[in-house]
Amino acid sequence: MDATPHRDAINFFNRYTGKIEQEEIYGESFLRWTYETLPGRIALAVAAKRVWFSKWYGWRMDRTASRAKVLPFIETYRLDPNEFQDPPESFCTFNEFFYRKLNPAARPIDSDPDSVVFPADGRHLTIADVSQADGFWVKGQKMDLARLLGSRELAGRYATGSMLISRLCPVDYHRFHFPVSGVASESRLIPGSLSSVNPIALRKRLAILWENKRVITEIQTESHGTVLMIEVGAACVGGIHQTFVPGMVQKGDDKGYFTFGGSMTMVLMEPERIQFSDDLLKHSSQQREVYARMGDVAGFA
Structure with a gap:
């Protein structure tokens, strides 16, 4: 980890401390080398964003030897094992630890029927009207909904809709949950590459969002209309795994x-x-993310 302050440090607002904080970026030195130097960009084109590279890295995290990384990771990033459903010593590989479950009490779900909750722990940006947004992590880059959704018809329906973007860092809890109650469809996979979704990368190329592998699920609701939930893969993400059964789901x-x-x-x-x-x-109006946990309120109908 490169702890030296950087002029392009990633800052976010922490909802729970009420302060603007600086993100600890897992593998920052390598990430900046990849996206901010010519040799790094060449390596990116050759390997880093390729699906085989992420599969290889995921395979390493599935090996028994990767278990040795678990306890140092918990200590370095100050994770709370009391939140875990299973003790740290029970994980046989790093990946088992990475997609661990939490005790339900660790992430209470807001009970107001009109609320929409965060689907995951992470750093969040919102766009009240996608058509009016001229930038996310940097001004001048616009969202291509048709390419993101793989459908011009869907893009037309949501052209002036609202979007919540939740970015999960490697140090975050990595399960995702339904933000609303309703009837969930079968998921639809859109194949793609696997570039990093860290702001360091997105500031250079927002198109990563509609070039990366992604999965789309429609949720029919009573008070929120039809809600689309999209999971976006990224560099070194071995897979996007769906555990739900299509049909009625609860927030x-x-x-x-x-x-x-x-x-x-x-x-x-x-x-x-x-x-x-x-x-x-x-x-979000200042291109600054807000840290919040799954189950907390993102907004209301």
Whole structure:
């Protein structure tokens, strides 16, 4: 880990401390070399964003030898083992630890029927109207909904809709959950590459979001319309795994998990179906993410 302050440090607002904090980036030196130097960009084109590279890295995290990384990782990133459903010593590989389950009490789900909750732990950005957004992590880059969704018809329906983007770092809890209650469809896979979704990479090329592998699920709801949930793969993410059964689901139900690596979920809602929380709107307008945990309130119908 390169602890030296960087002029392009990634800052976020922590909802629980009420402070702007600097992100500890897992593998920062390698990530910056990859996206900010010519040799790194060549390596990226040759290997780093290729699916085989992520599968190889995921395979390493599935080997028994990777178990030795678990306890040092917990200590380095100050994770709380009391939240874990199973003790740290029980994990046979790093990946088993990575997609661990938590005790239900560790992530209470907001009970208001009109609320939309965060689908995952992570750093979140919101866009009240996708058509009005001229940038996410940097000004001038716009979302290509048709390519993201793999459908011009869907893109038309959500062209002025609202979006919640939840970025999971390697240090985060890596299961994702339903943000609303409703009837969930079968998931649809859109194949793609596996580039990093860290802001260091997205500031260079937002198109990563619609070039990477992703999975889309439609959720029919009573008060929020049809909600789209999108899981986006990333570099060193061995897979996007769905654990739910299509049909009726409840807000906060387990939907699936990512194997090793940073990753992202996106929630897309029809126009005028949600009023995002004030802190999300405030910090998102400044291209600053808000840290919040799964089950906490993102907004209301």
